[in-house]
Amino acid sequence: MKFTNSPLVTYTNITSHKTCPREKPIDTITIHCMVSQWTAKQCCDYFANTRRECSSNYAVGRDGSIGLSVDEKDRSWCSSNAENDNRAITIEVASDKEAPYAVTDAAYDALISLVADVCKRNNVKKLVWSSEKEDRVNHRNGCNMTVHRDFSNKFCPGEYLYERQGEIAERVNKILSAGEACEKR
Numbered sequence: 001m002k003f004t005n006s007p008l009v010t011y012t013n014i015t016s017h018k019t020c021p022r023e024k025p026i027d028t029i030t031i032h033c034m035v036s037q038w039t040a041k042q043c044c045d046y047f048a049n050t051r052r053e054c055s056s057n058y059a060v061g062r063d064g065s066i067g068l069s070v071d072e073k074d075r076s077w078c079s080s081n082a083e084n085d086n087r088a089i090t091i092e093v094a095s096d097k098e099a100p101y102a103v104t105d106a107a108y109d110a111l112i113s114l115v116a117d118v119c120k121r122n123n124v125k126k127l128v129w130s131s132e133k134e135d136r137v138n139h140r141n142g143c144n145m146t147v148h149r150d151f152s153n154k155f156c157p158g159e160y161l162y163e164r165q166g167e168i169a170e171r172v173n174k175i176l177s178a179g180e181a182c183e184k185r
């Protein structure tokens, strides 16, 4: 397994809260809500300095900044599930502190670009979302998007991002298939 990190990263502060290396190739995306309208720097610095055992591979800030907190080669402590985080790229996205935990347009657009880049570099051809938890946790029908609430009694990623998982997959897949068409010419 050869791992890289996203060239879209604008800030890096690697935390010690992780398990090295990850045990599985990357084939899953897990999007979380930060419950704070932080920048990528604020989130990465938090993971680097807190005593809480938490982290994510990437953090997307309210301003569209993208932070790296755990290298892709390593497993983050993000989704309350080792099996998931061994195969997933976890991404914290700056959000409001209250329901529906909305994110800014800048953060949303940066998230789409980041997820498309992660898929391209890790040879994930297509993102598949399902509104059924059983499909997600069992990776049925190629389902490769999970959410924190699948593994723990949490509202994460919040209704705003939860309701947009299908749309995120659609937008990312458009970018992925456009890339493919270019290569075939």
Ligand SMILES: [Zn+2]
Binding pocket: 032, 033, 078, 079, 148, 156, 157
């Ligand atoms: Zn979460």
